[in-house]
Amino acid sequence: NAGVTQTPKFRILKIGQSMTLQCTQDMNHNYMYWYRQDPGMGLKLIYYSVGAGITDKGEVPNGYNVSRSTTEDFPLRLELAAPSQTSVYFCASSSVPSSYEQYFGPGTRLTVT
């Protein structure tokens, strides 16, 4: 199993550009999450999904959108990039309720200039 994979690893965007961060898991987990991690801060939840076709906002959803058309994929969309979205983005998955452990991908480092 590859676990949780994320692409790209690094990206530089100009203000106002758009991009999609890809996330795929091969563990058949129902729950998936997107977090952002700012320097010296803990992870903050952006969006989550409890299954295909179901998504909901987390703590910091503004400026982002998500979709969940399959169990495996949970892409995160930035429509109009802003410098405040410079961060490291982590995707995670878990098999709630059988386990509450979240499995994280390696992250995407995004810089908006």
Place this chain on the structure above:
Amino acid sequence: GENVEQHPSTLSVQEGDSAVIKCTYSDSASNYFPWYKQELGKGPQLIIDIRSNVGEKKDQRIAVTLNKTAKHFSLHITETQPEDSAVYFCAASIRDNNNDMRFGAGTRLTVKP
């Protein structure tokens, strides 16, 4: 919502010594407290977790204690080794609602050989 505070932000110990990291939480409804280890360039990985019906849990050199009355929990690492060097995050959530997990800001642990 839940607020998790973590101390210290950095911790340096000599190999073989013990390390203690402390967290406090604000929401008395929180009942699930995981600890994640994040190595450089990687996503966080669960190392131990505790439910609110348990006061202490051990796994080899790692232990976690929970004081529900005072709303604080701690990670204890004994006989530290250089490979324990990483950033450690505590978190708290209402277990049946795994989409509201709140993370502490992290502790950078350095174990000097």
